[in-house]
Amino acid sequence: MNIQIQDLSQVYKNDFRALNKVNLDIESGMFGLLGPNGAGKSTLMRILVTLLKPTHGEVFVNGMPLSKNRAEVRSYLGYLPQDFRFFSKLRTWEFLDYAASLAGIKKKKERLAAVDELLEQVGLFDVRNRYANKLSGGMKRRLGIAQALIGEPKIIIVDEPTTGLDPEERIRFRNILSNLSQKEVIIILSTHIVGDISSTCRQMALLNRGEVHFQGSPEAFVKQSSGHVFKTSVSFEQMKLISEQYPVITSVPGANGYEIEFVADEVNGWETTLIEPNLEHAYVYFMEYVANEKFQYQ
Numbered sequence: 095m096n097i098q099i100q101d102l103s104q105v106y107k108n109d110f111r112a113l114n115k116v117n118l119d120i121e122s123g124m125f126g127l128l129g130p131n132g133a134g135k136s137t138l139m140r141i142l143v144t145l146l147k148p149t150h151g152e153v154f155v156n157g158m159p160l161s162k163n164r165a166e167v168r169s170y171l172g173y174l175p176q177d178f179r180f181f182s183k184l185r186t187w188e189f190l191d192y193a194a195s196l197a198g199i200k201k202k203k204e205r206l207a208a209v210d211e212l213l214e215q216v217g218l219f220d221v222r223n224r225y226a227n228k229l230s231g232g233m234k235r236r237l238g239i240a241q242a243l244i245g246e247p248k249i250i251i252v253d254e255p256t257t258g259l260d261p262e263e264r265i266r267f268r269n270i271l272s273n274l275s276q277k278e279v280i281i282i283l284s285t286h287i288v289g290d291i292s293s294t295c296r297q298m299a300l301l302n303r304g305e306v307h308f309q310g311s312p313e314a315f316v317k318q319s320s321g322h323v324f325k326t327s328v329s330f331e332q333m334k335l336i337s338e339q340y341p342v343i344t345s346v347p348g349a350n351g352y353e354i355e356f357v358a359d360e361v362n363g364w365e366t367t368l369i370e371p372n373l374e375h376a377y378v379y380f381m382e383y384v385a386n387e388k389f390q391y392q
């Protein structure tokens with residue numbers, strides 16, 4: 095499977111440009127689309143799932159233009175929207191059964207088998223008789239991914255699935271997605287949470303103010319901030335000063351002050367040690383020193 099996004103722009107009716115000349119190549123595996131709130135992620139997802147027609151540009155799925163093959167592309171898709179809700183009082187298994195019939199599985203026996211398999215896959219089999227609107231937040235999100243997986247889609251699009259979940263549920267959700275990525279499918283995961291772009295994402299892109307600022311492997315992204323991540327110890331008084339100068343990423347309080355990690359283009363006036371960057375460092379460095387400047391000077 096592959097998706098090619100070519101020169102895609104979206105201008106809303108109020109003249110707001112939510113996407114500007116987006117180009118992306120997406121191959122099988124998990125693709126992480128990272129960006130702050132308002133970056134244009136949901137707009138891009140909605141175009142990919144054929145809910146929105148772009149103002150300009152084209153998306154090719156296995157070489158087929160999306161604009162001319164909407165029905166066929168739709169048959170490949172599973173989608174978990176950002177604001178996924180249940181609209182009636184159904185038990186968990188009934189909701190999936192209903193979703194399966196909407197997805198075109200006509201025979202009851204086939205449907206029930208598919209529902210049981212999905213319930214197992216997302217860890218909801220034991221609560222299958224509970225009303226869906228009585229599930230916990232994390233369980234609802236897992237039910238959301240289960241309905242997106244009905245009919246074995248080849249392209250799975252999940253929009254900000256981990257917002258508001260506790261760390262345990264977030265890891266659980268990530269594991270469900272990474273198990274899926276063993277198959278020949280494309281999973282596009284949009285998120286503003288750096289921790290969601292796990293090592294299972296073979297590819298990622300950074301979207302900011304409607305523009306793609308990076309596409310490549312998470313490792314290549316991290317490498318870009320090499321030489322720009324520092325650690326140092328500061329007193330309680332110095333803490334205010336340094337955090338006004340540089341984005342501080344972690345601070346661990348001690349008896350005399352803080353042990354901090356921060357990012358900077360270059361450091362003046364502080365004694366520091368360079369450290370190996372991780373994805374979070376790289377994201378903050380990129381947003382502070384690269385992406386926003388690029389935007390400013392264009």
Ligand SMILES: Nc1ncnc2c1ncn2[C@@H]1O[C@H](COP(=O)(O)OP(=O)(O)OP(=O)(O)O)[C@@H](O)[C@H]1O
Pocket residue numbers: 106107108110112129130131132133134135136137138254286
């Ligand atoms: N129908 C619309 N009309 C006008 N502007 C819109 C519309 N939908 C979204 N926008 C604007 O487009 C920008 C991108 O929104 P979008 O929802 O795609 O971003 P996002 O990256 O998914 O952010 P979030 O995580 O906050 O949802 C935002 O500034 C938003 O206010």
